[in-house]
Amino acid sequence: MNRRSFSQLMTAGVLGSQAIKGNTVADNTFSLKYAPHFGMFEQHAGKDYIDQVKFMHEMGFRALEDNEMMDKPVAVQEKIGATLGNLGMEMGVFVIKFPGFFDKSHMTSGDKSWSDLFLKSCKEAVETAKRVNAKWATVVPGNFTRNLPLGIQTGNVIEVLKRGAEILEPHKLTMVLEPLSDNPDLFLRYSDQTYMICKGVGSPSCKILFDMYHMQRNEGNMIKNMDLCWSEIGYFQIGDNPGRKEPGTGEVNYANIFEHLRIKKYDGILGMEHGNFKPGKAGEQALIAAYRKADQL
Structure with missing residues (x-):
């Protein structure tokens, strides 16, 4: 500077x-x-x-x-990883991405073609994590499959995540599942729902990403809910509400x-x-x- x-x-x-x-x-x-x-x-x-x-x-x-x-070139990832290491900084989450990861019913549907794409991306995520020394990667299960019962959708999600955890666990990379508030089609919305899924997967490589902006919008009562889900929370994210800006610009008492x-x-x-x-x-x-x-x- x-x-x-x-x-x-x-x-x-x-x-x-x-x-x-x-x-x-x-x-x-x-x-x-x-x-x-x-x-x-x-x-x-x-x-x-x-x-x-x-x-x-x-x-x-x-x-x-x-x-x-x-999405960054390998050489850029490696340079970022080296810089973080030299400065004694940690790498937080990156997103495990694949086509339609956010706006399709890819995990809830039980469709093998979607599962194969996700598992392929998990393998690629392992290599990215090695370059930047990352321990966490964000996963979004996608949208509801409206013509299936909720329990069947939940079972489909757990089954896919179990297979993903099998890929990540040997490399000590944890996928953190993010309940979101962006639109009503998204399957994963609440902390207790995510807790249940993590318990069902039963792996140290599957935990909750407790994004406080989304959780304030979807359920509130954040301190109580994070305590209830504490054993399954692997990562937090911040954003005040309304507006999704820094602490002090909305209604959340971040202090x-x-x-x-x-x-x-x-x-x-x-x-x-x-x-x-x-x-x-x-x-x-x-x-x-x-x-x-x-x-x-």
């Missing part, structure tokens, strides 16, 4: 309470492993992925997530939630899967300041 940007961020109060030695910021690490994504700090760091990762680290973030990692996670000694990653409330550099500074505020109850 150049000296002017550093000074601007100090003035904006986004670096936290730390000692400064030359141009190095020390002891500014957040209390939890919040994971930004590429593009979130592009106005400060530029478009280069490596420069963005380095900026995240300078700001006190110790993890990264990237839904699009599987209390983060404190609850500290009390429970959560040591995993919290993906920052949201946009910036304000545009430009000022918006990026405001986002970091919002995390500083919410990180200290």
